[in-house]
Amino acid sequence: AQTVTQSQPEMSVQEAETVTLSCTYDTSESDYYLFWYKQPPSRQMILVIRQEAYKQQNATENRFSVNFQKAAKSFSLKISDSQLGDAAMYFCAYFSSGTYKYIFGTGTRLKVLA
């Protein structure tokens, strides 16, 4: 069975600085997708970035980028030029192309300090 691990329950970053959130996963599948979702306090969960496992190039969305290490089964999220609005819970998620099931990590709470 697939698992997703986020080993950092909480992280802090100064405004305008860069922070990296870690995620590792375990799978025997070769075809899958990985996602980072952001959930602000009491607000809707929104997609930050997605990565197809078959793509070697790391996905980038504006200030958000990933470091996808397929062999190491690692999928970290880098947030550059952190803003106060980035403060939220961040969830790493794995999507199985075989079972069409999403598996979420336990989340990392990001605090942005002014």
Place this chain on the structure above:
Amino acid sequence: EAGVVQSPRYKIIEKKQPVAFWCNPISGHNTLYWYLQNLGQGPELLIRYENEEAVDDSQLPKDRFSAERLKGVDSTLKIQPAELGDSAVYLCASSAGQGVQETQYFGPGTRLLVL
């Protein structure tokens, strides 16, 4: 384009009472998910629909939980009777479906408090 709509946003009930949650997915999305999210945790799948068929309900506590998606569009999740431990956020999500688009989009959730 409207996102995933859920209602109600908040619900407070006494234990042993029934409760129902409603979800309308993004137009054209064939796949619909119901998740349970406990405080400080990631979402956990309760049930997944492909159109009107429940294709994965292995995590749904069927003794008290039920769900339906009769016309393959909107869906209802019911709890009867509710227990104190059911207090959580119930999330609905949708995606375009198999082989098309794997990204799922979430609704705002229904926060349930059972007293």
